[in-house]
Amino acid sequence: MAFTLPNGAVMSIAANFGPVTPVTAVSNANPAVATAEAHDLVIGNVVVVTSGWTRLNDKVARIAKADEGTFELLGIDTSREAVYTPGAGAGSVRAVSAWAQLSQITEVATSGGDQQFTTFGFLEEDDDRQMPTTKSPISMTITVADDPAQAYVPVCEAADEAKETRVVRLILPNGSVIYYNAYISISATPTLSRNNVMTRAITLSLASRPTRYQVV
Structure with a gap:
């Protein structure tokens, strides 16, 4: 464990x-x-x-x-x-x-990836059955402190404008690594909430399943 x-x-x-x-x-x-x-x-x-x-x-x-x-x-x-x-x-x-670090991240939220099912039944049965079909697309929303001087900002903005995929690397504290290939979008303006840090949202729309490498 x-x-x-x-x-x-x-x-x-x-x-x-x-x-x-x-x-x-x-x-x-x-x-x-x-x-x-x-x-x-x-x-x-x-x-x-x-x-x-x-x-x-x-x-x-x-x-x-x-x-x-x-x-x-x-x-x-x-x-x-x-x-x-x-x-x-x-x-x-x-x-x-070359890599550019997505620094000053405050939160990462993941959605999608849920197993979808088809439901069906036979005439002679009282209960329906279900079978797994596809999984829903995965998206990740990364909230970062608004800092236009960071090196990753023009990289994300260029990927957003071009609507092309970019590789994103996540290195976990135990040394394992997860790689994502995703379409990138970044909010054009920061959030403005009194007494809260201004933030921007970077959205990853995954083009394929992530690849994970454990620590050897």
């Missing part, structure tokens, strides 16, 4: 990305291995994956092993061939090259 408080957690947003690296194939394995000629990725790089496999597309992964022509996507399991059709996973990756 283990538990921890969020106090001391640090959240950052990708400020810059490296060049797009074409991926000619992704293996059906756990962890998945990508084939990319003349790539310059190294162990520890954090990448966003574009793939012909819908469940892999837009995922964030960390490079665990990098050899000439191949690299390993830590924590990414593509071994289920019924879902990951062999030979159809090609695409590209982009590595995060």
Whole structure:
């Protein structure tokens, strides 16, 4: 049994990305291995994956092993061939090259991710049945103290204007890390409430399920 408080957690947003690296194939394995000629990725790089496999597309992964022509996507399991059709996973990756810390966070609220169900019944039964279907989209609202001088502000505003996804990294106090790939929006004006700190809201609308790495 283990538990921890969020106090001391640090959240950052990708400020810059490296060049797009074409991926000619992704293996059906756990962890998945990508084939990319003349790539310059190294162990520890954090990448966003574009793939012909819908469940892999837009995922964030960390490079665990990098050899000439191949690299390993830590924590990414593509071994289920019924879902990951062999030979159809090609695409590209982009590595995060710089981070900007989302500092002075006062609160983080998460919504969505709830399991949805379909309800049905048979003529001969008195009670209805239910089966799980999809999960609702996940959003996170990060409340920050209003400080336009912070480095993350133009990064968030640019992502909001472009309506493009950015990687967000959450480092927890125990050293584990969660990566999100999300569309970013930021409130244009701060809250104004007497005797309260002015704040702005940064909203993350997740484009894929988060990737979590435990402390080794």
